[in-house]
Amino acid sequence: EYPQNLYIPVGYYTSIVGVGRLPSDVRLGSVRVGNDISGHALNNFWRSCEGVTLTAPRSYWAVSQASPLRRMVVEKDLWLSQSEGYSSGGFFADIDVGGTLVMGTQQQWFGRNARVQTGLECWTGWNYVFVGVKGIDAEAVDRCQWAGDVPKGQRRHGWPGRISAVTETPRIAEKPYLVKDGSKWFIYVPKFVASSTAGPIEDREAGIARKLxxxxxxxxxxxxxxxxxxxxxxxxxxxxxxxxxxxxxxxxxxxxxxxxxxxxxxxxxxxxxxxxxxxxxxxxxxxxxxxxxxxxxxxxxxxxxxxxxxxxxxxxxxxxxxxxxxxxxxxxxxxxxxxxxxxxxxxxxxxxxxxxxxxxxxxxxxxxxxxxxxxxxFDPGRHSDMASxxxxxxxxxxxxxxxxxxxxxxxxxxxxxxxxxxxxxxxxxxxxxxxxxxxxxxxxxxxxxxxxxxxxxxxxxxxxxxxxxxxxxxxxxxxxxxxxxxxxxxxxxxxxxxxxxxxxxxxxxxxxxxxxxxxxxxxxxxxxxxxxxxxxxxxxxxxxxxTQLPQLVSLGFSPSTEQMLQRMPLLELLPNEQLRTASAEESALRLPSATIPTATSSKQATTTKVTTTTTTPTTPPTTKATTTKSTTMGIMTILTGGGKKHKAYENLGTLYGWFSNKKKASIKKASVSGGSKDIPDANVGSEAAERLGDRAANTITLGLIVFMTFCAVPLMCLSLHCARPPRELRPVSSRQALNEDEIDEQTQFVDI
CATH class of the missing domain: 2.160.20.10 (Single-stranded right-handed beta-helix, Pectin lyase-like)
Structure with a gap:
């Protein structure tokens, strides 16, 4: 237990390392990193803090790259910048913030396996990613997306892509750390966890794989x-x-x-x-x-x-x-x-x-x-323009x-x-x-x-x-x-x-x-x-x-990676549950939310929820709410197949269109803030889909006949001398990780 009014300034090539078995074994008032002589934190690199508990009402960590926080308890507020000076990125993992996490002027930040107990505060920022961080829920994300400095009485438009929140970490092992236990010194090596996790480590003794x-x-x-x-x-x-x-x-x-x-x-x-x-x-x-x-x-x-x-x-x-x-x-x-x-x-x-x-x-x-x-x-106190x-x-x-x-x-x-x-x-x-x-x-x-x-x-x-x-x-x-x-x-x-x-x-x-x-x-x-x-x-x-392009199997992609894929997170895309709209009758293109299941067997899986953010363009499309599902999933429908009757036609048609560089069956211009973008028309008619699919199927069939007749044997011989082994691909059903009764006919899947 150190004095409560003790704070430690952390400079270049300085690490504050608590060597107790638990972060609570070493209690400090605060560690502090403020702006440098330029008034900013853009060059605050190569410093770290880990293995301690901070008790001060406010701790400052105004840094940029190579300045991680790990294995810590911050009992009150944690500020990631100082005043209005610029700061440009950082990292924390396995920490517990008892107060508010203030992003401040941070342009970007990554946080993993943490807990924020009283909220998230955003001033500005471009790119924040939180993986397995408790307390960063949909409400906190929405509030942060639409916060910022604005004239009094006005609401800021916000930056909709500011936060990517993934509710669980698919696979991880925490960094090894030094421990003094009695008169002996050890390196504790945390266990590798292949299943999804969230929040800081609760039982640290059980989380140790070995002690060196x-x-x-x-x-x-x-x-x-x-x-x-x-x-x-x-x-x-x-x-x-x-x-x-x-x-x-x-x-x-x-x-x-x-x-x-x-x-x-x-x-x-x-x-x-x-x-x-x-x-x-x-x-x-x-x-x-x-x-x-x-x-x-x-x-x-x-x-x-x-x-x-x-x-x-x-x-x-x-x-x-x-x-x-x-x-x-x-x-x-x-x-x-x-x-x-x-x-x-x-x-x-x-x-x-x-x-x-x-x-x-x-x-x-x-x-x-x-x-x-x-x-x-170069002297940052005298030279203001490092770029020139x-x-x-x-x-x-x-x-x-x-x-x-x-x-x-x-x-x-x-x-x-x-x-x-x-x-x-x-x-x-x-x-x-x-x-x-x-x-x-x-x-x-x-x-x-x-x-x-x-x-x-x-x-x-x-x-x-x-x-x-x-x-x-x-x-x-x-x-x-x-x-x-x-x-x-x-x-x-x-x-x-x-x-x-x-x-x-x-x-x-x-x-x-x-x-x-x-x-x-x-x-x-x-x-x-x-x-x-x-x-x-x-x-x-x-x-x-x-996984929906069976033609790839004939090109050397072998579906034999089931055991490996069971050890790895897979990705599934589902439609968004929430969509911010300008009115009840208008809707914008939306980003599907996602789950990342980590299969433990061929019949069981756990899921990781990816919370993504949506926005309405300044001039939203005038698509009616009754056609929202078709419109918003139009891109994915054409590229991955979303319906039942014309699924094969759409996939074959898309494959033909992409590989032959032909014009898509239908393209529309969607007005968006900042310009226009070509996207496939969600309302491609069934006849068009069938015609395109038939054309693709006929072309592919003819190509396969020619291939088998004239090229199979030479290619087989050539493959024996190929230094690069073929990639392996296993088609994975999205439904393996979900109950059948939870899936309706309108649900669109992307299997990866």
Whole structure:
């Protein structure tokens, strides 16, 4: 018990860590992070607090990236900004806020497995994602969406896509932590939970998978040790504890054993060997934990290539996933730039963080190409315009922030900034789920032509993401904010152009289909649904349903992944229960809510509710309420099939239209705030659907006959030499997770 009037200012590379078994074992008055000398919190990085209880009436945590709060109790109010200074993002998990959570000036934020007991207060903000946070219910979301600074007596229009609220977390393990129990020190390793969870951990003792005693089971490293010494000392141990400091490596640190734990304290910083990784996790390992590290490139920019700073797995396995628990990466912060402690040499990195193993859970990562440094004479007290200042780090090179090649990977809280050499995030693995993504485009160096912030490989058949915020500062342009496969389900996309105009994003979202099995390519780009001031927003993206395209099976997609899918959350889309309307007779396009069931057997499943937000455009369509269901689900009906009689025709017709680049059966223009958008007409007549379906069926049938006659044997021979194994796909029935008597004939499903 510390003095109640004690508050601890938390600066750069500072971690406040309570080492009791419970957060209540260490009680402080408050920790405090305020605005810096510029009057803002935009550069408040690399600080953290965990394992304590705060008792002050108000605690300030005005931060941006790489500043997590974990395993805490805040008895009163928690403010995420100070006064009116700008702040730009943060992360909390496993915390209990007894008072009000005040978002303040935060532009974006991610929170997971927490409880907010007396409400949520929003001043402004662009992109907030809460997963498994109790107290963030539909009422709180609605109140926050429509709050803000407005003249007295007027109601603000609000920003409808500000919050993505997911009521339960599908799969997670909390970060390992240090504990002093009597005279002994331990690393406590929390259990991996594959089923849905919400709120902070209630029974912490029961939630521990194993306890590693430092004296015998963990090697404690210091910065004076060489990488060779550390690697040798890791053999025969169950964990590695990296004490605070900068480790200049001459070889990568390599994790070779399952159930191994790497834990950094005080933002322990690993500088990579020239051309090599900081840390590697080998293939076929179960339940590896890597947490609390800063990874920095030590490869000079003059070199032609450099391996990822973190490489998790070396080879992508086509189907296997860990039978016990996957790997967990927690609080990993990668960077490249020019810094004084490395003699101000501009550095190079290809990919900062690369995940090749299946089933990995990524919990709070930031990949940063420095837009400022301590080698260029910049003083925030004297220089007000960082965007126009020339930095040494501008001479550094980066290609990708995060690359996901493994399957079944889930990310919570991913931020990437200023990467200029390629796609910031590139996702090639199947069955990926991303909860919160934030990207800021480079503004000192123009991005490479064609690069986007969030890229999902065109052949990916399952991908879900919610709460994606992509921002431009300055004058550079981008072809799109995100570029995804036509099967990807993406919600709440926000783009912002600061000191510019919306047209700097040529499109907000592009969908692309490219396949070696088809000569045709699909490219469908769209503008945002609505825009206001510097922000533009889209609630969801129409997408194809791969499980309803049986033609894909004949192209090498084998329906044999049932066991793996039972371990993974699946996604189901259902119509919204609530819809804000301008009047009883008018309705706008609405975003379906969703559930994420985690199947425990072929007959049982638990569900996770995704609360999404809706809005009415400034000029709502004049569709009557009696046709609301048909209109609002029109996109999904055409792309995924929603009716009974013409379901097959619509799917075949859509498949034909997309693969042959023919004009859709019917297109209408929907007036929305910020422009117009092509959407399929929900009222395509049955005759048109049948004609289009017949044409598609005839074409596909003829194509299959030709294929079987002239191509089957050559392709079979060719497939024997194909290095890339076929993807696997199991059609999943939405009804498996629901009672049949709860489903009416009007319910529309998207099975993924």
């Amino acid at each position: 005693e430092l004296t015998h089971e963990v090697f404690v490293a210091t910065p004076e040790m060489t990488a060779f010494e550390i690697n040798m000392a890791m053999q025969g141990k169950d964990g590695l504890l990296l004490t605070p400091g900068v480790y200049v490596l001459t070889e990568p640190l390599v994790v070779k054993e399952s159930h191994f734990v790497v834990l950094g304290l005080g933002f322990a910083t690993l500088v990579s060997p020239i051309g090599l990784s900081c840390i590697e996790v080998l293939d076929d390992l179960d339940d590896v934990r890597v947490a609390g590290l800063v990874l920095e490139s030590g490869t000079p920019a003059g070199f032609k290539s450099a391996q990822p700073l973190l490489r998790w797995g070396l080879i992508v396995k086509p189907t296997e996933i860990s039978p016990s628990a996957p790997g967990i990466a927690s609080d990993i912060f990668a960077r490249v730039g020019s810094f004084r402690h490395i003699d101000c040499t501009p550095m190079r990195v290809g990919t900062m963080l690369e995940f090749n193993a299946n089933g990995v859970v990524v919990d709070n990562v930031w990949a940063w190409h420095a837009d400022h440094d301590d080698c260029s004479g 200042y020339s930095f040494m780090s501008d001479k550094s090179h980066s290609t990708h922030g995060v690359v996901v090649n493994g399957h079944f990977v889930t990310t919570y809280g991913m931020a990437i900034e200023h990467v200029a050499g390629g796609h910031m995030c590139e996702w090639n693995g199947e069955y990926g789920q991303s909860f919160f993504f934030q990207a800021e485009l480079p503004y000192h160096t123009p991005p490479v032509a064609g690069a986007v912030s969030y890229k999902v490989n065109p052949t990916v058949l399952y991908h879900f993401a919610t709460g994606l915020g992509i921002y431009i500062i300055g004058t550079y342009t981008a072809p799109a904010a995100i570029d995804i496969s036509p099967f990807s389900d993406v919600r709440n996309v926000v783009t912002a152009v600061i000191s510019g105009n919306h047209s700097q994003f040529a499109s907000q979202i592009c969908q692309r289909w490219e396949s070696s099995w088809f000569t045709h390519k699909l490219l469908n780009c769209s503008a945002p649904i609505s825009c206001s001031d510097i922000l533009c927003w889209s609630p969801t993206v129409p997408h194809l349903n791969p």
